[in-house]
Amino acid sequence: MLILKNVEKVFNQGQATENIALHDLNLQVEKEEFITIIGSNGAGKSTLLNVIAGVYSVDSGVIHMNGEVTTTWPPHERARHIGRVFQDPLLGTAAEMTIEENLALARRRGQRRRLKIAINNDLRNQFRSSLSLLGLGLEERLEDPVSLLSGGQRQALTLLMATLGEPQVLLLDEHTASLDPQSAKDIIKLTRKIKKEQNLTILMVTHNMYQALELGDRTIMMDRGEIILDIEEPERSSFSVKDLQERFAQIRGEQLGDDVMLLT
Amino acid sequence: MSINLIITSVEQGLVYGLMALGVYLTFRVLDFPDLTVDGSFPLGAAVTAKLIIAGTNPLMATLISLSLGAVAGVFTGFLHTQLRIVGLLSGILTMTALYSVNLRIMGRSNLSLIREPTLLRFMENQGIPRLYVAIVAFLLIVIITKALLDFFLHTEMGLALRAAGYNPEMTQSLGANTNMMVIMGLGLANSLAALSGSLVAQYQGFSDVGMGIGMIIAGLASVIIGESLFKSQKIFKATLAVILGSIIYRLAVGIALSLGFSPTDLKLVTAFLVIFALAMPVMHNKKKKVNFRKWLQKGRAEL
Numbered sequence: 001m002l003i004l005k006n007v008e009k010v011f012n013q014g015q016a017t018e019n020i021a022l023h024d025l026n027l028q029v030e031k032e033e034f035i036t037i038i039g040s041n042g043a044g045k046s047t048l049l050n051v052i053a054g055v056y057s058v059d060s061g062v063i064h065m066n067g068e069v070t071t072t073w074p075p076h077e078r079a080r081h082i083g084r085v086f087q088d089p090l091l092g093t094a095a096e097m098t099i100e101e102n103l104a105l106a107r108r109r110g111q112r113r114r115l116k117i118a119i120n121n122d123l124r125n126q127f128r129s130s131l132s133l134l135g136l137g138l139e140e141r142l143e144d145p146v147s148l149l150s151g152g153q154r155q156a157l158t159l160l161m162a163t164l165g166e167p168q169v170l171l172l173d174e175h176t177a178s179l180d181p182q183s184a185k186d187i188i189k190l191t192r193k194i195k196k197e198q199n200l201t202i203l204m205v206t207h208n209m210y211q212a213l214e215l216g217d218r219t220i221m222m223d224r225g226e227i228i229l230d231i232e233e234p235e236r237s238s239f240s241v242k243d244l245q246e247r248f249a250q251i252r253g254e255q256l257g258d259d260v261m262l263l264t
Numbered sequence: 265m266s267i268n269l270i271i272t273s274v275e276q277g278l279v280y281g282l283m284a285l286g287v288y289l290t291f292r293v294l295d296f297p298d299l300t301v302d303g304s305f306p307l308g309a310a311v312t313a314k315l316i317i318a319g320t321n322p323l324m325a326t327l328i329s330l331s332l333g334a335v336a337g338v339f340t341g342f343l344h345t346q347l348r349i350v351g352l353l354s355g356i357l358t359m360t361a362l363y364s365v366n367l368r369i370m371g372r373s374n375l376s377l378i379r380e381p382t383l384l385r386f387m388e389n390q391g392i393p394r395l396y397v398a399i400v401a402f403l404l405i406v407i408i409t410k411a412l413l414d415f416f417l418h419t420e421m422g423l424a425l426r427a428a429g430y431n432p433e434m435t436q437s438l439g440a441n442t443n444m445m446v447i448m449g450l451g452l453a454n455s456l457a458a459l460s461g462s463l464v465a466q467y468q469g470f471s472d473v474g475m476g477i478g479m480i481i482a483g484l485a486s487v488i489i490g491e492s493l494f495k496s497q498k499i500f501k502a503t504l505a506v507i508l509g510s511i512i513y514r515l516a517v518g519i520a521l522s523l524g525f526s527p528t529d530l531k532l533v534t535a536f537l538v539i540f541a542l543a544m545p546v547m548h549n550k551k552k553k554v555n556f557r558k559w560l561q562k563g564r565a566e567l
């Protein structure tokens with residue numbers, strides 16, 4: 001489904017601030033897999049998602065998606081296959097536009113945008129029924145600008161938008177991190193539901209190691225631009241957070257001698 | 265205030281309102297500080313004057329002017345999106361280049377249309393009383409243009425264009441080509457500016473190479489005055505506010521002139537009007553203060 005081969009991403013190459021964000025990274029994601037990604041700050045998790053989405057171009061390496069080489073595609077073309085939710089709820093929607101306009105925008109993912117009025121009553125009904133599944137009452141507020149919504153509501157809307165227009169891959173970057181605990185729970189519930197109902201491949205970055213092990217069916221751990229641990233079912237179900245921490249210390253300890261860095 | 269002053273102000277407010285709609289589209293919708301307008305407005309005037317004098321049908325001349333304005337906007341968009349030149353500078357480059365182009369088109373610094381057939385004269389010949397001909401013509405054109413623009417901004421393409429201004433990263437992540445949207449928006453905005461320039465030339469009876477100077481500020485003043493009337497996220501109201509803002513701006517200018525300001529001081533007056541309008545929220549409202557700072561910093565960063 002999604003293959004990254006020897007991907008290298010260096011920021012500020014040749015300058016004093018040179019920073020290898022992804023180093024010789026290899027990853028093969030199977031169709032409909034749900035992968036959780038963990039790693040300390042600056043490990044390269046967001047960069048990995050951005051490279052897959054085309055926001056950053058790679059310095060070397062190849063990216064395949066759905067059998068096509070997408071390494072040099074601009075982000076808007078890759079968006080045909082990819083839906084995204086960002087950490088900041090403000091990033092996922094156009095605040096000044098209404099709920100229905102945001103949905104109409106998302107709906108044309110991967111299709112030509114026509115000189116045709118974007119919203120009609122059929123669509124409104126469609127939007128209403130999708131929104132009612134979120135259970136937030138947004139179906140009554142189609143014409144409200146998104147700026148009136150709470151962070152949790154905006155994130156739920158973004159998640160819905162990310163699944164419109166038939167993307168095959170969903171990239172979630174700490175999409176509950178800036179929400180209050182209850183909204184975060186709701187969004188995770190929604191994420192599970194989406195996974196259950198649609199045959200999407202999901203890559204989800206999280207800082208919560210419990211969540212990482214509990215959700216999905218494969219967990220990878222990143223550190224300094226590399227994938228240092230990759231565990232799948234059934235092995236994964238016997239893994240605890242403590243195991244993760246120990247494995248990290250062990251792996252990094254072996255490679256880096258007296259490395260005592262721990263995941264927080 | 266004499267009735268004449270009011271009629272003239274409304275006429276001017278309407279015809280310059282077309283240009284202000286373009287400024288609204290770039291500054292507000294696309295969030296792109298486009299200065300091309302100072303060149304595309306006189307481009308519209310120059311092309312129209314030249315063509316009409318050469319015997320072209322005035323309607324045709326107007327339409328050609330409008331299309332060339334679009335070309336100018338697209339050029340600025342190309343500079344910005346393809347050559348990665350910062351937005352403010354891209355517009356200044358096109359505007360500067362257009363100064364020479366406009367002179368070349370006209371062959372000298374001004375052309376008179378006093379004795380030529382114009383759109384307005386054509387309407388006059390259809391029996392509309394002379395006093396009302398400009399108001400009727402401009403009102404008609406403004407209503408049609410506003411309706412088309414409102415329609416466009418509600419189409420699938422229009423939504424993508426608006427989103428590209430509000431949140432480009434998200435727009436790309438939904439599969440829309442934001443570069444194309446910027447180019448298209450600039451083309452549209454500058455075709456409006458050129459249309460405005462074309463009509464102004466036919467209205468005042470001449471085209472002058474310097475008539476674009478300060479257009480942006482006049483357009484911005486109209487947009488800001490409109491927003492102070494009512495700020496709405498509904499497109500219909502927002503574009504209406506721009507046109508009303510343009511009329512009020514021209515009224516203010518007319519009053520300033522009748523109070524004895526010299527026409528050559530107009531730009532100074534306008535600049536201070538815009539500064540005043542921008543400063544008002546800073547003095548009154550904390551929330552907008554941040555916006556104003558952001559706006560200034562953005563301008564600085566762009567330069």
Ligand SMILES: Nc1ncnc2c1ncn2[C@@H]1O[C@H](COP(=O)(O)OP(=O)(O)OP(=O)(O)O)[C@@H](O)[C@H]1O
Nearest residue numbers: 011012019021039040041042043044045046047048
């Ligand atoms: N646009 C950029 N320009 C320069 N350096 C960058 C850029 N984006 C990321 N980096 C650097 O690349 C490295 C990886 O960053 P990245 O954002 O991918 O980390 P992360 O794993 O997502 O961390 P976090 O958990 O804090 O979100 C960091 O050292 C970061 O400073």
Ligand SMILES: [Mg+2]
Nearest residue numbers: 045046047173
């Ligand atoms: Mg990150």
